Amino acid sequence: MAERVRFWLLDINYEDTPQGPEVYLWGIDKQGRRVVVVDREFLPYFYAVVSGEADPGEVLRRVEAASKPYGLVKCELVDRRLFGKPVKAVRVVLRNSENLEKCAEDVGKLEGVSECLEDDIRLSVRYLIDNGVNPCDWNEVEASERSVGELRVDALYTAKGKAQPVEEELPPPDLRVMALYMVARASAGSPKAERDPVVVLSTLNSEGELKTFTADGLSDKELLESFVEYVLRYDPDVIVGYGSNKVLWPYLMKRCELNGVKLSVGRTGAEPHTSLYGHVSITGRANVDLFDFVRDIPDIKLKTLESAAEFFGIPRPEEELGVEEYEVPRLWDSEEGRGRVVRFAEERVRMVMALSDSLLDFAVQLSRVVGMPLDYVGTAAVGFKVENFLMRQAYRFGELVPKRVERPYMPYVGALVLKPKPGVHEDIAVLDFSSMYPSLMIKYNISPDTLVPEGEEAEEVYTAPEVGHRFRKEPPGFYRRVLSELLKVRSEIRERIKKLDKSSRLYRVLDARQRAVKTITNACYGYAGWTGARWYIRPVAEATTAWGRATIRETIKTASELGLEIVYGDTDSVFVKYDPEKVEEFLKTVEERIGLRIKPDKIYKRVLFTEAKKRYAGILEDGRIDIVGLEVARGDWAEIAKRVQRDVIEIILREGDVRKAVSRVREYIAKVKSGKVPLKDLVIWKTLTKELDEYKVRAPHVEAAKRLLEAGWELTLGDKVGYVIVKGPGRLYEKAKPYVMASPDEVDTDYYVKKQVIPAAMRVLKVFGVRERDLTSTTLFSYSM
DNA sequence: GCAATCCACGTACCG
DNA sequence: ACCGGTACGTGGATTGCG
Numbered sequence: 001m002a003e004r005v006r007f008w009l010l011d012i013n014y015e016d017t018p019q020g021p022e023v024y025l026w027g028i029d030k031q032g033r034r035v036v037v038v039d040r041e042f043l044p045y046f047y048a049v050v051s052g053e054a055d056p057g058e059v060l061r062r063v064e065a066a067s068k069p070y071g072l073v074k075c076e077l078v079d080r081r082l083f084g085k086p087v088k089a090v091r092v093v094l095r096n097s098e099n100l101e102k103c104a105e106d107v108g109k110l111e112g113v114s115e116c117l118e119d120d121i122r123l124s125v126r127y128l129i130d131n132g133v134n135p136c137d138w139n140e141v142e143a144s145e146r147s148v149g150e151l152r153v154d155a156l157y158t159a160k161g162k163a164q165p166v167e168e169e170l171p172p173p174d175l176r177v178m179a180l181y182m183v184a185r186a187s188a189g190s191p192k193a194e195r196d197p198v199v200v201l202s203t204l205n206s207e208g209e210l211k212t213f214t215a216d217g218l219s220d221k222e223l224l225e226s227f228v229e230y231v232l233r234y235d236p237d238v239i240v241g242y243g244s245n246k247v248l249w250p251y252l253m254k255r256c257e258l259n260g261v262k263l264s265v266g267r268t269g270a271e272p273h274t275s276l277y278g279h280v281s282i283t284g285r286a287n288v289d290l291f292d293f294v295r296d297i298p299d300i301k302l303k304t305l306e307s308a309a310e311f312f313g314i315p316r317p318e319e320e321l322g323v324e325e326y327e328v329p330r331l332w333d334s335e336e337g338r339g340r341v342v343r344f345a346e347e348r349v350r351m352v353m354a355l356s357d358s359l360l361d362f363a364v365q366l367s368r369v370v371g372m373p374l375d376y377v378g379t380a381a382v383g384f385k386v387e388n389f390l391m392r393q394a395y396r397f398g399e400l401v402p403k404r405v406e407r408p409y410m411p412y413v414g415a416l417v418l419k420p421k422p423g424v425h426e427d428i429a430v431l432d433f434s435s436m437y438p439s440l441m442i443k444y445n446i447s448p449d450t451l452v453p454e455g456e457e458a459e460e461v462y463t464a465p466e467v468g469h470r471f472r473k474e475p476p477g478f479y480r481r482v483l484s485e486l487l488k489v490r491s492e493i494r495e496r497i498k499k500l501d502k503s504s505r506l507y508r509v510l511d512a513r514q515r516a517v518k519t520i521t522n523a524c525y526g527y528a529g530w531t532g533a534r535w536y537i538r539p540v541a542e543a544t545t546a547w548g549r550a551t552i553r554e555t556i557k558t559a560s561e562l563g564l565e566i567v568y569g570d571t572d573s574v575f576v577k578y579d580p581e582k583v584e585e586f587l588k589t590v591e592e593r594i595g596l597r598i599k600p601d602k603i604y605k606r607v608l609f610t611e612a613k614k615r616y617a618g619i620l621e622d623g624r625i626d627i628v629g630l631e632v633a634r635g636d637w638a639e640i641a642k643r644v645q646r647d648v649i650e651i652i653l654r655e656g657d658v659r660k661a662v663s664r665v666r667e668y669i670a671k672v673k674s675g676k677v678p679l680k681d682l683v684i685w686k687t688l689t690k691e692l693d694e695y696k697v698r699a700p701h702v703e704a705a706k707r708l709l710e711a712g713w714e715l716t717l718g719d720k721v722g723y724v725i726v727k728g729p730g731r732l733y734e735k736a737k738p739y740v741m742a743s744p745d746e747v748d749t750d751y752y753v754k755k756q757v758i759p760a761a762m763r764v765l766k767v768f769g770v771r772e773r774d775l776t777s778t779t780l781f782s783y784s785m
Numbered sequence: 786g787c788a789a790t791c792c793a794c795g796t797a798c799c800g
Numbered sequence: 801a802c803c804g805g806t807a808c809g810t811g812g813a814t815t816g817c818g
Contacts (some may be wrong), residue, residue, distance in 0.1 A: 414804030
């Protein structure tokens with residue numbers, strides 16, 4: 001008996017069987033039952049593009065013959081587009097996905113076939129695209145129920161028709177979330193799965209149940225077994241962790257392997273496995289590593305669980321254990337320490353859950369918007385998210401997906417940045433073009449498929465300034481269609497949530513969705529200029545920035561015609577003296593002349609510029625202070641230096657009192673000299689951007705990294721190294737010591753005064769004629785403001 | 786021979 | 801594995817003086 005099954009799609013996977021592939025759609029239905037729908041009707045395929053001069057019928061026969069040995073199901077001639085150009089293609093449908101790429105390779109060599117496309121799209125991705133099925137949203141399918149057998153679900157269905165999205169906007173179901181935090185005991189440095197057991201594994205679920213597993217003796221076998229049992233008993237939909245893709249799951253997998261424990265936590269009873277983009281996949285559930293989302297929040301400089309929690313205003317644990325993560329394994333050796341480690345793990349798992357409350361909505365909506373399953377939307381780089389989104393759109397337009405090809409890097413000219421007028425300015429309005437690059441791409445129909453190749457005749461084109469690339473005015477290009485849709489969807493959502501209660505579930509969901517849409521919209525220009533992009537066409541990116549520069553130049557010209565003084569500008573913004581009438585006139589004129597929306601973003605009561613571009617600080621009417629580009633905004637300065645600079649900026653912007661600022665700096669200097677500053681505030685964090693042996697010059701953070709490695713710590717590319725500068729002779733890199741190995745009394749306080757505190761303070765103070773000796777001596781100084 | 790100067794390297798920011 | 805534009809500290813090579 002077939003019935004209509006509605007389900008919210010949580011995970012998708014497929015298995016090849018001799019009879020063909022089986023696609024598994026894991027979800028939650030309206031009654032809150034965990035269900036899986038198996039679709040056996042969906043077959044893999046690719047396209048063989050017919051060369052312009054070849055006879056399609058002839059090519060079809062040739063392709064058919066060549067595909068036979070690969071389990072051909074059918075071959076058909078279809079009309080598609082490639083970069084906007086109509087093409088004939090043979091759609092080759094095979095029984096099994098294993099043979100797809102091999103078959104395409106053979107077919108690609110045939111006469112009359114210019115290339116094969118889309119053989120590199122995974123079947124599960126293909127399924128989502130072709131059926132328009134949305135991960136993290138409601139879909140439905142005609143299906144008949146069967147017995148669930150071994151599967152860990154409430155119901156199993158066999159699809160009798162094609163799955164499709166539910167058009168109606170429905171709230172998501174309540175997800176069962178489980179947070180994890182693991183402590184392994186390391187003898188030195190980082191724990192090694194081959195050697196060091198897991199000693200504590202804390203879990204917390206969305207019902208508030210906290211369950212901690214501990215290892216008593218040397219073996220963690222029982223811990224692992226009871227954990228697996230518990231996961232199956234609670235049956236989470238989403239498992240969240242912090243660093244779980246790279247550390248937690250691989251660690252558990254290795255420990256289970258060594259202990260002969262089956263880590264069968266998936267809904268098929270399968271063990272976790274590493275999959276696309278390096279995420280760990282747990283069949284039937286969504287494994288979400290919150291670190292992946294924190295990584296993409298630039299305001300969180302240090303990507304630790306604590307600083308992420310702090311950023312989201314998550315209250316610190318009640319019991320301040322004063323334990324650093326790196327000390328935990330050592331504590332395990334003492335009787336008293338073990339209790340602390342357990343409480344530590346439990347505090348941390350609460351933080352993971354709290355972080356999930358702040359991030360999961362966005363993750364879910366990002367998955368929904370780009371159409372990638374929830375478990376790997378976080379691990380995929382921005383470029384791939386955009387691309388996944390574009391692939392779904394391309395299918396709707398009958399556009400073939402271009403192959404990924406390796407290309408040489410070819411730089412092009414970017415945005416225009418104005419020199420600031422140094423000093424303090426009063427009442428400055430920041431005016432910016434909203435979504436400038438997307439808007440320009442829409443306005444001038446900039447797109448891979450509208451570009452007129454050099455030398456080709458065409459009328460009715462837009463010609464980019466400076467670079468001369470031409471784009472057909474009609475029909476609307478791929479990017480114009482996609483971007484207008486994105487902008488429209490976002491503004492609709494924003495309009496809709498205005499009427500909603502901010503604390504309501506729907507508000508949170510829709511707000512997260514509009515942020516996800518914004519993320520993708522803003523990334524489209526960058527995607528267009530990425531040589532790794534399937535739809536990369538350099539002139540597209542180059543023309544976009546060229547029109548951007550022309551736009552801002554025209555804006556500047558308009559301002560000067562209206563007698564409006566511009567004090568700064570960057571890419572899509574101008575900072576002007578806030579004269580309300582003039583500004584209004586200006587905004588109107590710019591919109592008329594250029595045809596793009598420009599609006600006041602913020603108004604600074606006071607704003608301070610140094611000589612440098614991209615660095616300033618301003619105070620708003622409500623007293624909030626923005627600090628842009630300066631040391632305060634950077635993650636690679638010691639906290640103490642940033643604090644000095646923040647204080648100086650605040651004093652100057654709020655009170656205009658340079659003298660007070662100077663004496664504040666003097667206080668800080670005295671404090672640093674006295675050695676009263678905690679080590680934590682002296683740590684400098686820098687990222688390892690390449691393998692240690694690839695560095696051409698010796699650098700402090702690289703030397704510190706080497707010392708950590710020697711001491712048994714694990715460090716990989718992309719990790720941040722925290723070090724302090726200690727007393728001693730020689731180069732700076734010889735004096736850099738990992739902060740976990742340093743003690744407060746060996747700190748080179750002189751370095752922190754001369755190279756951290758003073759430069760950070762002087763950056764701002766030299767605007768007022770303050771000299772370095774004004775900070776180090778106690779004599780009087782003069783200044784002007 | 787050595788200090789001053791310059792430039793490349795490296796990192797992180799802005800929009 | 802998203803773009804180019806920009807600032808700035810540090811190391812190391814080069815330059816300039818003698």
